[in-house]
Amino acid sequence: MLRATKRVPAFIPRFLQPLRQLHEDIEENIHFHKSKGQHILTNPRILDTIVTKSAINPTDTVLEIGPGTGNLTLKLLEASHEVIAIELDHRMVHILENRAIKRGLRSKLRVITKDALRTEFPPFDLVVANIPYGISSPLIIKLIYETTPFRSATLLLQKEFARRLLANPGDSEFNRLAVNVKLLADVEFVMDVSKRDFLPPPKVDSSVVIIRPKVNVPDVNLRQWRAFTRTCFNNKNKTLGATFKSKRKVLELFEFNNVSGLVREQDDVCLFKEKIVGVLREAGFDDKRPLKLSIEELLHLLSLFNKVGVYFDHHGEVMNEDDIDD
Numbered sequence: 001m002l003r004a005t006k007r008v009p010a011f012i013p014r015f016l017q018p019l020r021q022l023h024e025d026i027e028e029n030i031h032f033h034k035s036k037g038q039h040i041l042t043n044p045r046i047l048d049t050i051v052t053k054s055a056i057n058p059t060d061t062v063l064e065i066g067p068g069t070g071n072l073t074l075k076l077l078e079a080s081h082e083v084i085a086i087e088l089d090h091r092m093v094h095i096l097e098n099r100a101i102k103r104g105l106r107s108k109l110r111v112i113t114k115d116a117l118r119t120e121f122p123p124f125d126l127v128v129a130n131i132p133y134g135i136s137s138p139l140i141i142k143l144i145y146e147t148t149p150f151r152s153a154t155l156l157l158q159k160e161f162a163r164r165l166l167a168n169p170g171d172s173e174f175n176r177l178a179v180n181v182k183l184l185a186d187v188e189f190v191m192d193v194s195k196r197d198f199l200p201p202p203k204v205d206s207s208v209v210i211i212r213p214k215v216n217v218p219d220v221n222l223r224q225w226r227a228f229t230r231t232c233f234n235n236k237n238k239t240l241g242a243t244f245k246s247k248r249k250v251l252e253l254f255e256f257n258n259v260s261g262l263v264r265e266q267d268d269v270c271l272f273k274e275k276i277v278g279v280l281r282e283a284g285f286d287d288k289r290p291l292k293l294s295i296e297e298l299l300h301l302l303s304l305f306n307k308v309g310v311y312f313d314h315h316g317e318v319m320n321e322d323d324i325d326d
């Protein structure tokens, strides 16, 4: 396990030299916890690019998730009006606060020592964060689906994850997370970041993306939309016909619609299934795979289902991991 100490021994290998720069103002020893995704971004060029690309105004309140020892936070504090930093590790918070005090920036820093997934975010203008990769999906969904409007989120993500987020309909990597995010936001690729730019280095490379919530969003019930895309992408290589007409799916949908009082009086399971079959035929989507459909086509399919009285619901808690990935 890497230890960061105030004094770095002279024999430290060259690739670990940034440690000196990172920790010269830190008194404490730190054991980084892999389980908390504690990989500190040390390359000043990358840190500067992240801040520049985020286009922060001096009046902005920036939300940072997982500030760690504060390398990015200190730069955000200089560029903004205020930084709200949510960090669950008390040791990191202690270091971060001391560094902010030393630079005379403490008054601009608001720390929330909690799990970002279990905390309601206070109002903010934009997000800039090198997030722990383990919470990427639920965090992005939380930001986009459950947070009051904000301008943008500049996020450092695992490279493969960023690729999936950037995927478009027709790409083999297109997936439910991408479709759910793109309904409400645009995603822009900024740059790749090598694993060597972190201490301790993670096993994977990273990428920076900027997510910008759309101003005009489709008029759709978001809870239903997410349940619907969950069904569509349940097995993204299956045709929609195979997915929606399976006995299990028909029964599950019938039961939900029935319990919720949404099934029309004359309907039984057979009639209900006929409606599903009819919608897929009318849309011409029976033998199409979700991978190939645009967001507009998926919205159209959902509206056709609703028109004949077939509704979808979001099962379980919003933050369920299995509900979020494709």
Ligand SMILES: C[S@@+](CC[C@H](N)C(=O)[O-])C[C@H]1O[C@@H](n2cnc3c(N)ncnc32)[C@H](O)[C@@H]1O
Pocket (backbone or CB within 6 Å): 036, 037, 038, 039, 040, 041, 042, 065, 066, 067, 068, 069, 070, 071, 072, 086, 087, 088, 089, 092, 114, 115, 116, 117, 129, 130, 131, 132, 133, 135
């Ligand atoms: C990848 S490090 C980033 C550190 C720092 N932002 C940087 O760029 O050097 C992720 C940080 O998030 C914190 N963290 C992990 N899970 C978290 C959670 N659920 N909520 C808030 N912070 C979390 C870790 O303790 C760690 O400090």
